[in-house]
Amino acid sequence: MTDQTPTNDSAPAETQSVPQPAARQVGYAVIGLGELTLEELLPAWAVGKRSRLAAVVSDDHDKALRAARAYGLTEADAYSYDTFEELQSRPDVQAVYIVLPNSLHREYTERAARIGKHVLCEKPLAGSVEDAGAMVAACRDAGVKLMTAYRCQYTPLHWRARDLVQGGDLGSVKLIHSVNVQVEPAGGWRLKRELAGGGSLLDVGLYCLNTIRFLLGTEPTSLWAQTHSTPGDPRFGEVEESVTWVMTFPGGVTAQCSCSYGAAHTRTLDVYGSEGRLQLDPAFDYTNLNLRVHTPEAITEHRLKETDQFALEIDHFSACIQEGREPFTPGEEGLQDQRLMDAIYRSARTGQPVTLDPVPGTDAFRGPLPARTPDARD
Amino acid sequence: MTDQTPTNDSAPAETQSVPQPAARQVGYAVIGLGELTLEELLPAWAVGKRSRLAAVVSDDHDKALRAARAYGLTEADAYSYDTFEELQSRPDVQAVYIVLPNSLHREYTERAARIGKHVLCEKPLAGSVEDAGAMVAACRDAGVKLMTAYRCQYTPLHWRARDLVQGGDLGSVKLIHSVNVQVEPAGGWRLKRELAGGGSLLDVGLYCLNTIRFLLGTEPTSLWAQTHSTPGDPRFGEVEESVTWVMTFPGGVTAQCSCSYGAAHTRTLDVYGSEGRLQLDPAFDYTNLNLRVHTPEAITEHRLKETDQFALEIDHFSACIQEGREPFTPGEEGLQDQRLMDAIYRSARTGQPVTLDPVPGTDAFRGPLPARTPDARD
Amino acid sequence: MTDQTPTNDSAPAETQSVPQPAARQVGYAVIGLGELTLEELLPAWAVGKRSRLAAVVSDDHDKALRAARAYGLTEADAYSYDTFEELQSRPDVQAVYIVLPNSLHREYTERAARIGKHVLCEKPLAGSVEDAGAMVAACRDAGVKLMTAYRCQYTPLHWRARDLVQGGDLGSVKLIHSVNVQVEPAGGWRLKRELAGGGSLLDVGLYCLNTIRFLLGTEPTSLWAQTHSTPGDPRFGEVEESVTWVMTFPGGVTAQCSCSYGAAHTRTLDVYGSEGRLQLDPAFDYTNLNLRVHTPEAITEHRLKETDQFALEIDHFSACIQEGREPFTPGEEGLQDQRLMDAIYRSARTGQPVTLDPVPGTDAFRGPLPARTPDARD
Amino acid sequence: MTDQTPTNDSAPAETQSVPQPAARQVGYAVIGLGELTLEELLPAWAVGKRSRLAAVVSDDHDKALRAARAYGLTEADAYSYDTFEELQSRPDVQAVYIVLPNSLHREYTERAARIGKHVLCEKPLAGSVEDAGAMVAACRDAGVKLMTAYRCQYTPLHWRARDLVQGGDLGSVKLIHSVNVQVEPAGGWRLKRELAGGGSLLDVGLYCLNTIRFLLGTEPTSLWAQTHSTPGDPRFGEVEESVTWVMTFPGGVTAQCSCSYGAAHTRTLDVYGSEGRLQLDPAFDYTNLNLRVHTPEAITEHRLKETDQFALEIDHFSACIQEGREPFTPGEEGLQDQRLMDAIYRSARTGQPVTLDPVPGTDAFRGPLPARTPDARD
CATH class of the missing domain: 3.30.360.10 (Dihydrodipicolinate Reductase; domain 2)
Incomplete structure (x- = not known):
C-alpha cells in the first residue's frame, strides 16, 4: 500500500527518505538516561537524517551499557559523569544533548563548552535566570553553539x-x-x-x-x-x-x-x-x-x-552545526x-x-528562520 | 423512520409529546420584538408544553400586528408600550417576558409587577446592580415571581x-x-x-x-x-x-x-x-x-x-407559576x-x-432544584 | 446574546423571521397521530412559515382532542376516519398530510383526492408499486397535487x-x-x-x-x-x-x-x-x-x-400550492x-x-428545482 | 515534559524502553528498496526492540550503498539480486523481508528458503493462489518460518x-x-x-x-x-x-x-x-x-x-524466530x-x-495468539 497521507512539500522522495551517511552525520553524546531519553530521544536519533547517537553519559553504568548496546554502540561509548571530559578526545562527538534535572543544566553546559562541544539543552534552559544567563555566556565565550530544545518550534x-x-x-x-x-x-x-x-x-x-x-x-x-x-x-x-x-x-x-x-x-x-x-x-x-x-x-x-518531533529538533541543530548557522531557538x-x-x-x-520592558521587533531572541524542507525546518 | 436518538429519560411517550391544553397553559405577553424574539422566542412558545403566547408588546405597531397574526393572535393582542398597562384586565396573560435593552429591564419589571404579572426577564437582569436590586424588591413587594432567563441552567x-x-x-x-x-x-x-x-x-x-x-x-x-x-x-x-x-x-x-x-x-x-x-x-x-x-x-x-432551549426555560417558569414554586434562577x-x-x-x-465577601453553602442564590422530567427541568 | 451561527443566506432578517399571517397560510389536516406526528410534525407546523395545522384525523378521539387543544384547535377540528370526508366543507383545509401505515396510504390519498385536497404523503409512498401508481393517477385525475414527504431533499x-x-x-x-x-x-x-x-x-x-x-x-x-x-x-x-x-x-x-x-x-x-x-x-x-x-x-x-426539517418540507408543499408549482418530490x-x-x-x-431500464436525463422524476430561500427551498 | 498519553499496559518502563542488545536482536536482509522500504521499514528497524537491519538487497547498487551507510551498515552489507545467495554465509542474518512487486515474492521466498533464511513477505503474499501455495510449501519443506506482513493484525x-x-x-x-x-x-x-x-x-x-x-x-x-x-x-x-x-x-x-x-x-x-x-x-x-x-x-x-506499526510487525516475527513459535499470520x-x-x-x-467451502472454527489459518506485551504483540 502506498500511504497517500500528504507530504508537507513536493521534494524528491530520495531527499525525504535517505539519511546522510552515518559517518557524515553529527555525533551526539546524550547526558542523562531518564524516561525522555529512553522513550523518545534514543529512537529519534535512530530516525534522524543528519544526527546519530555516538555516546551515552549516565552515573548508572548498567543502564548506560544497556542503552549503548541497544543502539549499536560499544562499551567504550558509555561514559559516567566523572569521565565526561574524556569526550574531548572524541572528534566524532560534536555535540551533547543535556537531559538532566533543570538545576544541573548550567554545570554540564559549562563543562561541555570547556571541552568544545556544542550544546543542545532540554527545556527549561535552566533552573534560574542567573544560570540561564551564565550558560549563554559560557557557550559564547567558548565559541560553541547553544540551542534550547523547543521541539514545538520545529x-x-x-x-x-x-x-x-x-x-x-x-x-x-x-x-x-x-x-x-x-x-x-x-x-x-x-x-x-x-x-x-x-x-x-x-x-x-x-x-x-x-x-x-x-x-x-x-x-x-x-x-x-x-x-x-x-x-x-x-x-x-x-x-x-x-x-x-x-x-x-x-x-x-x-x-x-x-x-x-x-x-x-x-x-x-x-x-x-x-x-x-x-x-x-x-x-x-x-x-x-x-x-x-x-x-x-x-x-x-x-x-x-507527522514526523518524529525530536528528530526534527535534533536535525535542526545538526544542520546549524554543519552549516555554521545560529539555531532558531538559541x-x-x-x-x-x-x-x-x-x-x-x-x-x-x-x-x-x-x-515588562518593551522589546521591539519580531523574533527578537531567535536565530534565522529555519529552511523549510519537506519534513523539517533545518 | 423512527428516529432513535436517545431520549433523556424513560418517561411515557405521551407525557413527552402532547402539550397541556392551550387553555390551561400559562399565557405570556412578550415585550420587545427584536431578533431574539422573532427568531427564537415566538417559535419557542409554539412548541412549549405549558406556555403559550397571548400578547405582544412593541412600539412598532405594524411589526406587532405581523407577529400577532403569524402566531394565531388577533389585532387586540398587540399592545404598545403606552397601552401596556391594559394587560391588567387580561386574566389569560399571567406573565410577561421582557426582551428589551438592558437598561429598560427595571422599568418594565416594575410596571409588570404593578399590574400583577409574573416577570421572566432576559439576561443580564439589568444594566446595573442598583436596578437589579430594585427589580427583586419590586417583584417581592408585589407578590409576583421574577426569573432571570438563564437558559443554560435548564x-x-x-x-x-x-x-x-x-x-x-x-x-x-x-x-x-x-x-x-x-x-x-x-x-x-x-x-x-x-x-x-x-x-x-x-x-x-x-x-x-x-x-x-x-x-x-x-x-x-x-x-x-x-x-x-x-x-x-x-x-x-x-x-x-x-x-x-x-x-x-x-x-x-x-x-x-x-x-x-x-x-x-x-x-x-x-x-x-x-x-x-x-x-x-x-x-x-x-x-x-x-x-x-x-x-x-x-x-x-x-x-x-436536544430540545428547544427557550421552550425549556419558559416552561420552567410556567411550572413555577402553576405550582407556586420559586424559579431555579430567580x-x-x-x-x-x-x-x-x-x-x-x-x-x-x-x-x-x-x-469578595464569602458566600457559604451551595446554590446560595438559586431556588429549589427543578424536577427532572424527560425533556426539561420544570 | 446574538447567536452568530451563520445563516444560510443574506436575506433580510424580517423575511426569515416572521411567518405569513396565519389566515393566509395553507391549512393542513394531519391523518394519523403516531409518534412521528406527535413528536415532530405538530411542532413543525407551529414553526412553519407558510403552513398551519387546521385539523387532526384519528380513530382515537381522546388523543385527537388532546392534540387539537394542545395546538390551539377546537373540538370541531378533530375528525375520525369515518368523518374524514366532512373536511370537504372546510375551505381552510387545503391539504392533508398522511402519516399512516404504508398500506393505508393509497386509500387515504384516493379519499383526499376525491374531496379535492392536496396530498402530502409520508414515505414510502405506498406499500407496493401498484398502490403507488394508483395514487399518482388518482391525484392527477382529481387535479390535486401529490408530494412524497422526502425531507432530505429539502x-x-x-x-x-x-x-x-x-x-x-x-x-x-x-x-x-x-x-x-x-x-x-x-x-x-x-x-x-x-x-x-x-x-x-x-x-x-x-x-x-x-x-x-x-x-x-x-x-x-x-x-x-x-x-x-x-x-x-x-x-x-x-x-x-x-x-x-x-x-x-x-x-x-x-x-x-x-x-x-x-x-x-x-x-x-x-x-x-x-x-x-x-x-x-x-x-x-x-x-x-x-x-x-x-x-x-x-x-x-x-x-x-439548521432549521426544522419537517417545517421546510411542509412549507415547500405549501409554496407549491400557493404558487401553482409542482413539488420537487412529486x-x-x-x-x-x-x-x-x-x-x-x-x-x-x-x-x-x-x-434496469435506462432513464436518460437528470432529475427525471422530480419537479422544478425549489427556489433557494434563506431557510428553505420553497 | 512527561507525556502522559496512556501506555497500553502497566509494564515496567524499562521493559518498554530499552531494546534487546543489538547483538542479540534478529538480523534482517531487506530485499527491495522502494518507497515503503525507504520511508517506513528502515526507520522501523531503527526503533524495533528485537530486530535490526543487517543487509540490504537491491539491483540499484548506489541506492543500496546509500541506504546501508545511512543506517550504520557497511559496503559489505549491500547485496544485489545476483549475489543474494551469499547471505547464506551470514549467520547474523537470520531472516529476509521481501518488499518486491507481488509476482516476485515466490522466487525470492524460494531462494531465501533454500539458503535457510526465515521469510517475512509483504502483502499480498503473492500474485496468484498457485504462487502463494508454492511459497508455503517451500518454507515448510526448508524448515524456515514464513510470515505474511499483515501489520494491521499487530x-x-x-x-x-x-x-x-x-x-x-x-x-x-x-x-x-x-x-x-x-x-x-x-x-x-x-x-x-x-x-x-x-x-x-x-x-x-x-x-x-x-x-x-x-x-x-x-x-x-x-x-x-x-x-x-x-x-x-x-x-x-x-x-x-x-x-x-x-x-x-x-x-x-x-x-x-x-x-x-x-x-x-x-x-x-x-x-x-x-x-x-x-x-x-x-x-x-x-x-x-x-x-x-x-x-x-x-x-x-x-x-x-501508538507505536511504529512496522516495528511491531517485525518484532513479532523476531520473537517467533527467537522463541520457536509460529507467526500469528503465517x-x-x-x-x-x-x-x-x-x-x-x-x-x-x-x-x-x-x-465458498465452509471453514469451521476460529482463526483457522492463523498461528497462536501473540503475547500481549505493552507495546506490541510479540
Missing part, C-alpha cells in the same frame, strides 16, 4: 499555525487561551525545588508561554499571575501545583494561560481572531497534534504528515522565557501586575 | 455537565477556562452605554460567569480583570470590546474567562480535574451543544436529545451576577485584585 | 452535499456507501407485512436509495441485493431484518447500501471521488446533521444553520423508488443481478 | 477492535462496511498485470478483506463482486480500477467492501451491531488510527499509545486471502455469487 504543524496567525487568516488576533496540565506523580525530581528550580510553570507552563511567543513573534508587555497548591497535598511542599497567568502583548492581544501538576493530561492552545479561531488540541503532545481553524462557514482540520530564546517565568512568579508573590 | 446537557462536575467524575476540579466571543456589528443598542449598561461582559461574558457558578454551585472569593478596546475601532467608544478575568473559588479552583465583541463566534467552557477534562464546545449556542469528557483512556461524547441569581460583573469592572479600572 | 445540508457532488468538488465520483440501521422494537405495525408492505428496506433503506438518487440526479442501471433475518428472532417472521444491495449508476458509479431493523441507530452516506470524500454522518437524522469533505490537505466540516419520485425497491427484493429472491 | 488498536467485536460490546454483529481507496499514479508496477497480478483488490482491497476476517475470526461462506475501470483511463488497461464486493459470514453477518485506485485516499471500517457501532477511521493508515464506539448514549474514542493466512481474492475476481467475471 514541527510542520506549529509552523502552519504560525503562518495562519501571522498571515492574517484569523483576521486581527484578539485573545489567546492555553492550557498545559498533567498529573505529576510523587517522588520525582520535578517536585524538588533544588533540582527543578520551580514547579509546573517551569516544566509544562513553559509550553504555553513559549509557543504563544513563537506564534505571535512578539514579546509581552505586562502580566499578572497567581499560583495555587492544594493544601495538604504532600507533592507540593516545595514547588507549586498550578499557575494561572495573563499576559498582554503589543496591540492588546491578551493571553490567558494555566498549567498544573494536578490535573489530567491536557495540552491546548486557542487563538481567537476577528475572523476565526485557531485550535491546537492537542497542542504540545509528541504525536497526533491537531490543528483546526473555525470560521463561521466551516471548521477546517489541517492534515500534515540560548537567548530560552533565557527570555526564564526572565518571563521569573516575572510570573514575582506577580504571583505580590499579587500585583508586572510591567 | 438544558439536559448543562445539567449533565453539572452532575459530572459535582459528582466527582473528573476527580478534584482544579481549573476552568471559558470563552464567549462574537463580532458585534456597529449600530446596535448593545454598543450604547445608556441602553446596555456595559459591553461584552454584560452580554456574552455573563455566560462564562453564570455557567461556571452553576456548574460549581459555589461563589468566587476573589477576582482580577482587565478590559481592552481596539484603539480607533468606532464601535467601542462607549462600551468595552473585550474583558479577561480570573476568578478563584473555594478550594482554590481558578477560572479564566474571556469575552469579546471583536472575535469570531466561539463559545467554550472547559473544566480540568485530577482525573479528566470536561469540554463544552460549543457551550452556549442555541443548538448542537457538545459535551465531551476526556480521560487518559478515552474521549466520550455524551449524546442527549431575580436573586441575576442580581448576584450583576454584583460580580461590577467587581470585574472595578478590578479592571484599578488594576487590583478584588476580594 | 434541507440546506443535503443541497450543499448535492452541489458539492454535482459541482465537481470531489472530482470524478467513483463509489458511494450508505447505511441506515436502527433497532425496531417488537409489536409495531412496521413488522407486519400487511400494514408495512415490507421490512427495513421500505422504512429506512429507502433513505439510502432516495438520497443517493438525489445527490447524483441520475437513475441506477443495474443492482444486486440480498436480505437476511436472524433465525429465531420473532420480530422478523413477516418482514426482513436487513437488506444489502449494490447499485450501478451511469458512468460506473457504484453504490453499496445496507439497512437493518436489527442494528443500533446509525445513518451515514459517503461519496468517494477522485479528489475527495464527502461524508454525511449523521446523514438522515432529524437534527445535528454533519457534512464533511476530506481531501489530502484538510477535512472541512461545513457549518449551516408522487412520481416516490413511485420510482417503489419500482427500485421492488427490483431489490427481486434480486434478493433470485440471487441474480437485475438490469 | 497494532494495539486493531486488537482493541477485535476484543470489542468478539467480546460482545457491540451486541450481535449484523453488518460491516469497509472502504480502502487511493489514487494510484500512472507508471508504477502496481498497474502492470505481470508484476502485480491484479489491481486495487490485491493491493488495497486486501486490507478490507483481511481485517474483517481478523476481527470476526471466521471465514466467509459466499460472496458477490463486480469490478469497474473508467473507460479511457490509460492507467487501467491491465488491471482493474475498482472492486466492490459483498461477503456473507457465518451467522449472516454481511460485509460490503470497496477498493479503488481512482478515489482519494480513504481507509475505513465500520461494524454495526445490535447495541453499537464500531468505527475505524482511518482504519489502515500508518499513523493516527482512530477507533470509536457509538452507542445510543455516547460516542467513545479509545485512546491507545503463510497460510496469506494464502487464504489469495483464495478469496480469486473467488472475488471469479464472481466479478461471471456476475454470479460464489459459494
